[in-house]
Amino acid sequence: MAIHQILIHPDPILREQARPVKKINASTCKLLDNLADTMYDAPGVGLAAPQIGVLKRVIVVDVGEGLIELVNPEIVAARGKQVGPEGCLSVPGVQGEVPRAKAVTVRGLDRHGREKEIYAEDLLARALQHEVDHLDGVLFIDKVTRWLEAK
Numbered sequence: 001m002a003i004h005q006i007l008i009h010p011d012p013i014l015r016e017q018a019r020p021v022k023k024i025n026a027s028t029c030k031l032l033d034n035l036a037d038t039m040y041d042a043p044g045v046g047l048a049a050p051q052i053g054v055l056k057r058v059i060v061v062d063v064g065e066g067l068i069e070l071v072n073p074e075i076v077a078a079r080g081k082q083v084g085p086e087g088c089l090s091v092p093g094v095q096g097e098v099p100r101a102k103a104v105t106v107r108g109l110d111r112h113g114r115e116k117e118i119y120a121e122d123l124l125a126r127a128l129q130h131e132v133d134h135l136d137g138v139l140f141i142d143k144v145t146r147w148l149e150a151k
């Protein structure tokens with residue numbers, strides 16, 4: 001697989017709407033592999049295809065519980081509220097508190113084209129919401145309620 005350069009804000013690609021994947025094929029699987037390799041190398045807990053310049057609705061997330069790969073993810077349910085710190089590989093050196101749903105249900109496809117539904121709470125819910133936002137051209141800095149000192 002390959003490690004890709006992560007686009008940095010204000011790259012205009014980060015503000016574009018990603019397109020749905022119509023057919024999962026070898027190219028899609030390679031994209032998933034490359035996203036994971038790039039995320040782990042960074043290191044980060046999530047990465048969306050637009051962050052490496054690919055305008056497709058594909059994300060990977062790993063908050064320490066194992067790799068989650070989703071094609072055409074959508075948040076189908078959200079409940080509760082949490083406010084917590086976020087950063088982003090595309091906005092290095094910046095952190096802020098962001099309000100998010102405490103729990104979400106996300107539906108998408110796995111690398112084999114099978115429907116997958118994930119119920120997530122707390123950090124995993126936050127990471128999934130953050131990555132799905134990337135697919136819509138939304139960055140966490142658009143939602144910050146209080147800026148924090150970067151670590």
